[in-house]
Structure formats: C-alpha cells, structure tokens
Amino acid sequence: MKARVTVTLKNGVLDPQGKAIEGSLGSLGFEGVEGIRQGKVFDLELAxxxxxxxxxxxxxxxEQLLANTVIENYSIELL
Amino acid sequence: MKSAVILFPGSNRDRDMIKALEQISGQPVATVWHTETELPDADLYVLPGGFSYGDYLRSGAIAARSHIMPALKAAADQGRHVLGVCNGFQMLTEAGLLPGALMRNASLHFVCKEVMLETTSTNSAFTSRMEKGKVWRCPVAHHDGNYFADAETLKELEGESRVAFRYADGTNPNGSLNDIAGITSAKGNVLGMMPHPENLIEDLHGGLEGRALFESVMQSLAA
Known part of the structure; x- marks a missing residue:
C-alpha cells in the first residue's frame, strides 16, 4: 500500500527559502503571489x-523522524 | 578530564575537536562510532561538527537517531557533561537534549567567517571560567544555524540564564532569535553551540579564547 506524508512549517516559523522562491517568481513576472511556504513530501510504500x-x-x-514537531506540522494521506 | 568524541559518517570537525581536547586535557581522547550502544567512561562527551549523513532530511536529524544516542541521553541524565558544536548542536536539538531547532540561515548562504560572541551566562560548567559580558572572536561555519524556539521556550531559556553565548556587535550570521549562539540544558550539563571553540586554542589559530570553555569543564570537575 502507498501513502504520502506532507511536512510543512508551522505558522510563525520563518521560511527564508519560501521567501527566496517568492522573490524569484516575482522576477519571472508572476504577479499576485502573496506567499510561499516550502515543505517536504514523502511517498511511502508499506507492506x-x-x-x-x-x-x-x-x-x-x-513523530519520531519525518517531521521535527518543534517547527513542522505533518499530514498523512493513504493513497 | 576524560573525554570521548562520537563519530558519524560525514563528521569532519571531529579531528579538530580531538586535538583540542588532547592538548587541553593532556589525556588521550576516546572515539566512539555511532553504531555502538555503550559509551566509554568519560567526564565529557562531544558531538562534533560536520555534515553527518550529508544533512539529509534535516541537519543532525539522522545522527540524532543513531544507536549510540540512548546511551548519550542516559549519560546526560546522570549529569555527565555533553557538548555539541555546530552539527553537534543540531543533533542535540533533534535528539531532544536541548530545546528548539536550528533552521536554514536567514540569508540562505553558508557562512564561514569569524563572529563576535558575548558570554552571557557563566552559570554552567562550560562557562564557569569565562568572564560574563566578555566579547570574543570565534569562527563559525554552517548553513543551518538559525536558532528557533517558540516564545514560551525562549522565555524559559532567558529566565533561567541558559543562553550561554550570543552573537554580539551586530555579527549575528544566521538570523538566530535573540542572537542565540549557544544554550545549555536546564541542569547546565549539556551545551550546544554553533561557533567552533575548538578552532581557537593555539596561537596559529589567531587566538586562544576557545580554551576557556574546555578549561571551565576541567575546573568544575576538579572542584
């Protein structure tokens, strides 16, 4: 079976990488991007x-590894 | 002072640390591979700097789940001294031995330079021989040194004088909250810091200020 874990930064945690990506999109001419938060996706294959x-x-x-719950939230989807 | 340095694949500041400990303690330094489950008897255990596991997942995250870590946690619980420098600090936060997290530098750049550090607390065994308020030069070399903790944790750290070192004179290289460069555990026997005191222990380094940290531990053991 397959599952997907999405890890995102908690609100209030600064995301300099997201800010840099936002700036880069602006310089490519994309308008109206009001915020970007970078996260991680893990695709799992389980017995x-x-x-x-x-x-x-x-x-x-x-809880034990994929996310650092001091700064990150996670969500789980079974696919 | 008996000391031991724990080694991980990707550590690269381990030899600097071993040399510093040997020079200052005058004793051989034990090394422990991360797959071990028992630690040799020592007064000070050190997690060195470097890029354990290539900083995969999060810096220090995989090393913090190594086989040796339960033994290190037990040693810390028993009051043994534990020092984590740079990647070692990242491991200590990932392992839950110190609060907070070290995030990507606000500038997004890897920084390798000298900063000014203020010794802001002399409460712990690591800083007892240092002068409170003294500002000293120390090298840093990291990509993820931006200390973050929630407001409550920061308040606790500040209230309990657990911020051992702060970046001073506007030299915060990474965006750390409250200019935090190093913190201690509640009992004061665990210190994590991003700067490299082991690289400031002989004249050829351009300064000897890093020695005081190791000498503090030695003196507190003798006391």
Whole structure:
C-alpha cells in the first residue's frame, strides 16, 4: 500500500527559502503571489496492513523522524 | 578530564575537536562510532561538527537517531557533561537534549567567517571560567544555524540564564532569535553551540579564547 506524508512549517516559523522562491517568481513576472511556504513530501510504500494500522504507524514515523514537531506540522494521506 | 568524541559518517570537525581536547586535557581522547550502544567512561562527551549523513532530511536529524544516542541521553541524565558544536548542536536539538531547532540561515548562504560572541551566562560548567559580558572572536561555519524556539521556550531559556553565548556587535550570521549562539540544558550539563571553540586554542589559530570553555569543564570537575 502507498501513502504520502506532507511536512510543512508551522505558522510563525520563518521560511527564508519560501521567501527566496517568492522573490524569484516575482522576477519571472508572476504577479499576485502573496506567499510561499516550502515543505517536504514523502511517498511511502508499506507492506499491507489495515488503514487504521497504517495511519498509526505513519504517525509514529512522523513523530519520531519525518517531521521535527518543534517547527513542522505533518499530514498523512493513504493513497 | 576524560573525554570521548562520537563519530558519524560525514563528521569532519571531529579531528579538530580531538586535538583540542588532547592538548587541553593532556589525556588521550576516546572515539566512539555511532553504531555502538555503550559509551566509554568519560567526564565529557562531544558531538562534533560536520555534515553527518550529508544533512539529509534535516541537519543532525539522522545522527540524532543513531544507536549510540540512548546511551548519550542516559549519560546526560546522570549529569555527565555533553557538548555539541555546530552539527553537534543540531543533533542535540533533534535528539531532544536541548530545546528548539536550528533552521536554514536567514540569508540562505553558508557562512564561514569569524563572529563576535558575548558570554552571557557563566552559570554552567562550560562557562564557569569565562568572564560574563566578555566579547570574543570565534569562527563559525554552517548553513543551518538559525536558532528557533517558540516564545514560551525562549522565555524559559532567558529566565533561567541558559543562553550561554550570543552573537554580539551586530555579527549575528544566521538570523538566530535573540542572537542565540549557544544554550545549555536546564541542569547546565549539556551545551550546544554553533561557533567552533575548538578552532581557537593555539596561537596559529589567531587566538586562544576557545580554551576557556574546555578549561571551565576541567575546573568544575576538579572542584
């Protein structure tokens, strides 16, 4: 089974990389971009298990490694 | 003072640290590969600078989950001294031994230069021989040194005088909140700092100011 984890910076945490990307889009002529926050996506392939078990397992992975919960939020999608 | 340096794939400041410890303590320094699960007996354990695991995922994140880390946490709980410099500081925050996180430098640039540091607290064993308020020159070399913590944690760090070093004279190289360059744990036996005191211990380095940090630990052990 497949799952996707999306990790994003928490509100209030500065994102200089997002700011630089925003500036670059502006210099390419894209107008009206009012903010960009850079995040990470992890695509996981897991041996079969129930959806509930998969979510619980991935949540543990996020808490222990995939996200730094001091500065990041995460969301889990089963695909 | 008996000391041990923990080694990770991608560490590159380990030899500088070992040399500094050998010179100052006058004793051989143990090295521990990250796959070990037990630490040799030592008064000071050091996580060196470098680029463990190529800074993959987040700087220090993978090293912080190494097999050796439970033993290091146990040693810290028992009051042994733990020092993390640069990548080692990143590991300490990732491992939960120190609060907060070290994020990409605000400038987005890797910075390799000398900054001015103010010793802002002399409460811990690492700074007891230093002079509070003294401003000294120290090298930094990092891409992710931008210290971040939530407002509550910052208040706690400041209130408990746990900010050991601050960038001074407008030399904050990375956007760190409150100009934080180094912090200690609540008990004061764990120090994480981005600058490299191990690179300021002999005349050829252009200064000896880094020695005071290691000498402080030695003196507190003797006390």
């Amino acid at each position: 079969d298990r129930t959806d509930a078990q998969a979510k619980a397992d991935i949540e543990a992975m996020c």
